[in-house]
Amino acid sequence: MTLAELALVLSVLMPVVFAVGVWWWLHGVNERMQILESDRDNAEQQLYEVRQELHEIRAGALGVVKRVKLLEQEVLETAEKQEAMALNxxxxxxxxxxxxxxxxxxxxxxxxxxxxxxxxxxxxxxxxxxxxxxx
Structure with a gap:
């Protein structure tokens, strides 16, 4: 094979090798992007679930606070009734x-x-x- 033929083969093969290399690199980048997007979707789902749990905890805490206030009022009323009964x-x-x-x-x-x-x-x-x- 002569130098001219070799140059011709290289001139044809170089763009093909370059294109394959670029394609391979882009394929790897695409896979990493898909992994990152999947991780982001999972994180968003977890954040949504945590927000839902926090909302439920807040609602429960408000219910407990209301119940405690009612119980405090009942205790005060009971104490007043006991005192009135003792006086009577x-x-x-x-x-x-x-x-x-x-x-x-x-x-x-x-x-x-x-x-x-x-x-x-x-x-x-x-x-x-x-x-x-x-x-």
């Missing part, structure tokens, strides 16, 4: 009256008579009142 209890009123009499200086016999308390209970009230005033 006839025995409680007697003890409250007896304590008031003790604090005003009534003697043991007077508290026993006016509040219809046994001696032991009246003495206990006097002891409690003395402890309360010395504290």
């Amino acid at each position: 209890d006839p025995e409680n009123r007697l003890y409250n009256r007896a304590m008031k009499m003790v604090s005003l200086g009534a003697d043991l016999e007077e508290v026993m008579t006016e509040c219809e308390l046994p001696r032991a209970e009246a003495e206990l009230l006097f002891t409690l009142h003395r402890n309360k005033t010395t504290s």
